[in-house]
Structures are given as structure tokens and as C-alpha cells.
Amino acid sequence: MHTQILVIGWGKAGKTLAGVLGRAGRSVTLVERSGAMVGGTCINIGCVPTKALVYSAEGRREEDDPTAYFRAAVAGRDTLIDKLNAANRAMLEPVEQVRLVVGGVAEFVGPRQVRVTGGEDELMITADTVIINTGAVPRTLPVPGADGPRVHDSTSLQHVEPFPARLAIVGAGPVALEFASMFAHFGSVVTVLERGERILRGEDADVAASMAEALTDAGVRILTGAQTTAIEDDAAPDAHPTGQRPALTVRTTAGDVTADAVLVAVGRVPATAGLGLDAAGIEVGEGGEVVTDDLLRTSADGVWAVGDVNGGSQQTYVSYDDHRIVLSQLEEPDGDRSGVRSRADRVAVPATIFTTPPLGRVGLSEDQAREQGRSFEVYAKPVAKIAVMPRPKALGETHGLIKLVVDTDTDEVLGAALHTVDAQEMINLVALAMRTGTTRDQLLDGIWTHPSTTEALNEVLASPRD
Numbered sequence: 001m002h003t004q005i006l007v008i009g010w011g012k013a014g015k016t017l018a019g020v021l022g023r024a025g026r027s028v029t030l031v032e033r034s035g036a037m038v039g040g041t042c043i044n045i046g047c048v049p050t051k052a053l054v055y056s057a058e059g060r061r062e063e064d065d066p067t068a069y070f071r072a073a074v075a076g077r078d079t080l081i082d083k084l085n086a087a088n089r090a091m092l093e094p095v096e097q098v099r100l101v102v103g104g105v106a107e108f109v110g111p112r113q114v115r116v117t118g119g120e121d122e123l124m125i126t127a128d129t130v131i132i133n134t135g136a137v138p139r140t141l142p143v144p145g146a147d148g149p150r151v152h153d154s155t156s157l158q159h160v161e162p163f164p165a166r167l168a169i170v171g172a173g174p175v176a177l178e179f180a181s182m183f184a185h186f187g188s189v190v191t192v193l194e195r196g197e198r199i200l201r202g203e204d205a206d207v208a209a210s211m212a213e214a215l216t217d218a219g220v221r222i223l224t225g226a227q228t229t230a231i232e233d234d235a236a237p238d239a240h241p242t243g244q245r246p247a248l249t250v251r252t253t254a255g256d257v258t259a260d261a262v263l264v265a266v267g268r269v270p271a272t273a274g275l276g277l278d279a280a281g282i283e284v285g286e287g288g289e290v291v292t293d294d295l296l297r298t299s300a301d302g303v304w305a306v307g308d309v310n311g312g313s314q315q316t317y318v319s320y321d322d323h324r325i326v327l328s329q330l331e332e333p334d335g336d337r338s339g340v341r342s343r344a345d346r347v348a349v350p351a352t353i354f355t356t357p358p359l360g361r362v363g364l365s366e367d368q369a370r371e372q373g374r375s376f377e378v379y380a381k382p383v384a385k386i387a388v389m390p391r392p393k394a395l396g397e398t399h400g401l402i403k404l405v406v407d408t409d410t411d412e413v414l415g416a417a418l419h420t421v422d423a424q425e426m427i428n429l430v431a432l433a434m435r436t437g438t439t440r441d442q443l444l445d446g447i448w449t450h451p452s453t454t455e456a457l458n459e460v461l462a463s464p465r466d
């Protein structure tokens with residue numbers, strides 16, 4: 001068959017493009033390899049289910065039995081995700097010009113020519129335009145025993161059975177820290193295995209210390225200098241049908257750790273394996289990513305790559321912005337190029353790690369501002385000491401630090417680290433302030449609702465840190 005637009009993968013950018021272009025009258029074919037992934041990573045196995053579990057975990061009381069509580073939380077998660085998966089299907093199914101091929105794996109066999117295989121069935125598709133949106137997959141840990149039945153990735157851990165009384169986590173990125181915080185609140189004894197000297201190495205030491213303190217107070221043990229060398233699990237699954245299996249041992253350069261389950265969270269690699277990119281003349285980078293320019297064009301004519309697969313920052317809203325970049329080109333294929341969006345247009349893209357409390361980040365850290373030779377002042381205060389902000393106290397979660405780096409020449413914010421309840425919201429306000437050139441003075445004198453987290457700005461920005 002021939003289609004004007006072929007989207008490979010039901011990711012954030014791809015599904016948005018498919019809907020918009022299909023409704024505009026273009027013939028679109030969207031290929032997704034798994035019915036369980038309709039709607040993509042974020043809603044099925046990524047952002048949404050993990051945040052549902054984080055919020056459930058935060059609600060657990062000391063007296064709640066961890067196993068029963070976790071099972072109930074997973075059931076709630078599953079109900080929510082089933083609804084979102086169905087809603088995503090329902091968004092595109094009614095669009096007449098969009099043809100959905102679910103359960104078929106796509107592979108290039110030539111330029112803009114793709115074979116889709118599902119069981120015995122095969123479909124050959126040619127297209128004027130191809131959009132690769134295949135996402136990323138967990139990086140595997142290259143040590144003996146990492147393929148054992150009690151070694152999980154972020155997907156399988158969401159349904160782990162039985163609930164692990166002790167959980168070891170390899171890695172200390174967003175996935176590792178979110179699950180560490182979540183499982184500690186569910187009642188596991190969690191050990192984070194960080195191979196470096198401290199967690200959050202890319203962040204300022206005081207921000208990392210604030211995160212480490214919140215995790216430690218929740219019961220997480222952080223083992224640094226701990227390179228995992230092997231995972232030993234001698235217990236044959238069949239010999240212990242009740243689930244009462246002996247512990248497994250994680251061997252690390254900082255000593256052995258005993259656990260009932262292991263999470264490997266050492267990054268996610270672009271999903272390009274088996275895509276046949278060679279056959280289509282599409283260049284692949286060293287990290288397995290599809291190489292693109294700032295307009296997300298690949299090395300092959302008429303082929304774009306959007307979302308995690310292009311090696312950019314792995315966030316759903318970045319994939320969403322990728323859709324804007326491609327759409328701005330497809331809407332005006334030959335005409336006025338002035339409205340074309342580019343990756344270079346992005347300013348102050350925020351990010352949040354959803355621990356308890358979350359850490360929101362945008363722009364430069366203090367260390368980065370120093371490295372860049374900027375003239376700046378740091379405004380920072382521990383959350384517990386911010387008198388005008390009673391909201392964390394009312395919520396019973398006063399861990400954290402609010403820190404802003406401000407340009408002394410312009411009085412504009414260069415960056416922020418907000419480790420506090422509501423950081424996932426407040427960081428967007430700071431990002432907007434950065435994009436619009438709002439000054440420290442204006443934020444300091446802003447009229448903010450009460451009790452809210454934003455009103456911390458009325459106090460933290462009053463005077464620089466000593």
C-alpha cells in the first residue's frame with residue numbers, strides 16, 4: 001500500500017502528528033508493534049503509571065501491610081492505564097484518513113519503503129514521508145546474572161511479585177531515584193548502588209545532598225563507589241512456589257548487597273535495533289540514535305525522527321515539541337519557511353524527578369554558571385526554614401531546598417533547582433520567567449496565592465546566600 005505519511009511507533013510526537021495531519025486530510029498510516037503500547041511509553045509504562053504509583057506510595061501509612069498495599073496500588077495503576085490506553089486508541093480510530101496497524105513490527109527495506117510483520121502477516125508500505133517515533137528501550141547491565149528472573153527493568157518492576165522486602169537498584173538517574181523513593185514509601189528496604197562518589201553528579205553538591213537526605217530519611221541506603229560486578233541468584237524459581245525464595249546477592253565494588261529483587265536503571269537506548277535503517281540510508285549515531293539536524297530531518301530524504309529515538313532529551317514534552325518542529329515543515333512544504341520551528345528555538349526546558357518530594361530543574365546550576373564565567377548570585381534556603389511557605393509543613397513534607405541562580409548584570413534567573421513539594425508545577429513558572437526575561441525583583445515582589453509553594457519566591461529571593 002502507499003500512504004502519504006507513515007508514522008512508525010505510537011509515541012507522543014507521532015500520535016500527535018498522525019491526528020493533526022489525518023484530520024487535515026492527509027493519508028496517514030501509523031504502525032505500532034504492541035497493543036499494550038497504544039499511546040506509547042509515557043502512558044503505558046513510563047510517566048503516568050510510575051507517578052500513579054509514587055502518589056499511592058506516599059499515601060501508605062506505617063500500619064499498612066506493604067504486600068497488600070502494593071497490590072492494591074498496582075490494581076489502581078492498571079485500571080488507570082487501561083483507560084488511558086483505550087482513550088488513546090479512541091482519539092485516532094475515528095479519524096477517517098488515519099489507518100492504524102497495531103501488532104506489526106516495522107522495518108525499512110528501502111528508502112521510504114517499510115515492511116510490517118505481524119505473526120504470519122506481512123504488509124509492504126511505501127510513503128512520501130516517514131516519521132520514526134520508536135522511542136527507547138532499557139539499557140542492559142553487562143554483568144553475570146543480570147538476566148535472572150528477579151532482575152527487573154522499570155516496566156517489569158511495576159508488577160513485581162512477590163513484593164520485595166529488600167530492593168537493590170543499580171543506577172542513580174531519574175528512573176532509579178523515582179523507584180527508590182516509591183518503593184521505600186511502599187515499605188521496601190531499598191539500596192541504591194551508585195558507581196560514582198555521589199548521586200546526581202551533574203547537579204550542585206547541596207542539591208544532591210538535599211535529595212540524599214530525603215531518600216535516606218525515607219529509609220533508602222545509598223551505596224557510593226558501588227560498581228555492580230555480578231548478581232547471584234541461586235534459588236531455582238520452581239523449588240520455591242510460595243515465593244519464599246532465599247535472597248539474591250548483588251556483588252559490587254563497595255561490598256555485597258542482599259536483596260529480594262533488583263532494578264536495573266542504567267539508562268535507555270534509542271530503539272533502532274532491527275529497524276533496517278541501513279536499507280533506507282538513514283545514519284545512526286554512536287549511541288544507536290537516529291542522527292538528525294535541528295529540524296529533525298534524518299540523512300534520508302523525506303524521513304524525520306522524533307522523540308527518544310533521535311537521541312535528544314528523553315521526556316514526553318520534548319517529544320511533543322518535536323511534533324511541532326516536524327509539523328511546521330510539513331504544513332508549509334514549499335512555501336514560507338519563516339514559521340518553521342527548530343530544536344534551536346528551545347529555551348529553558350524544565351525537568352522534574354518525581355521523588356518525594358520532587359526535584360525540579362531548569363537552566364544553569366551554580367557549578368555550570370561558574371564554569372561559564374557568568375557573574376551571578378545564589379539565592380537558596382532549605383524548605384524547612386522558609387517562613388512564608390507553610391504548605392510543605394501542612395503537607396508534612398518539609399525536606400528540600402529552593403535554589404535560584406541569578407545573573408547579577410541583568411537580575412534575570414539563569415537557573416533553578418527546586419527540591420520541594422509541588423516542584424513539578426513551580427519549575428514551569430520559573431522556566432517561563434526565564435523565557436520572558438522576568439527579573440528576580442519581579443519574582444520577589446510577585447503576588448502569589450497562599451498557601452502555595454510559589455510564595456517561597458517572596459522570601460528566598462530577598463537576599464543572596466552568604
Ligand SMILES: Cc1cc2nc3c(=O)[nH]c(=O)nc-3n(C[C@H](O)[C@H](O)[C@H](O)COP(=O)(O)OP(=O)(O)OC[C@H]3O[C@@H](n4cnc5c(N)ncnc54)[C@H](O)[C@@H]3O)c2cc1C
Binds near residue numbers: 038315
Ligand atoms: C519509568 C519511566 C518513567 C518516565 N517518567 C517520565 C516523566 O515523568 N516525565 C517525562 O516527561 N518523561 C518520562 N519518561 C520518559 C518518557 O516516557 C519518554 O521520553 C517518552 O515516552 C518518549 O516518547 P517517544 O515519543 O519517544 O515514543 P514512545 O512513547 O516511547 O513510543 C514509541 C513506540 O514505538 C513502538 N515501536 C518501537 N519499535 C517499533 C517498530 N519497529 N515497529 C512498530 N512500532 C515500534 C513502541 O512499542 C512504542 O509504543 C519516563 C520513562 C520511563 C521509562
Ligand SMILES: NC(=O)c1ccc[n+]([C@@H]2O[C@H](COP(=O)([O-])OP(=O)(O)OC[C@H]3O[C@@H](n4cnc5c(N)ncnc54)[C@H](O)[C@@H]3O)[C@@H](O)[C@H]2O)c1
Binds near residue numbers: 268
Ligand atoms: N521524570 C522524568 O522526566 C523522567 C523519569 C524517568 C525517566 N526519564 C527519562 O528516561 C531516561 C532513562 O532514565 P534512567 O534513569 O534510566 O537513565 P539515565 O541515563 O538518566 O541515568 C542512568 C544512570 O545509570 C548510571 N549507570 C550507567 N551505567 C551503569 C552501570 N553499568 N552501573 C551502574 N550505574 C550505571 C549512570 O551513571 C546514570 O546515573 C532518562 O533520559 C530520563 O530523562 C525521565
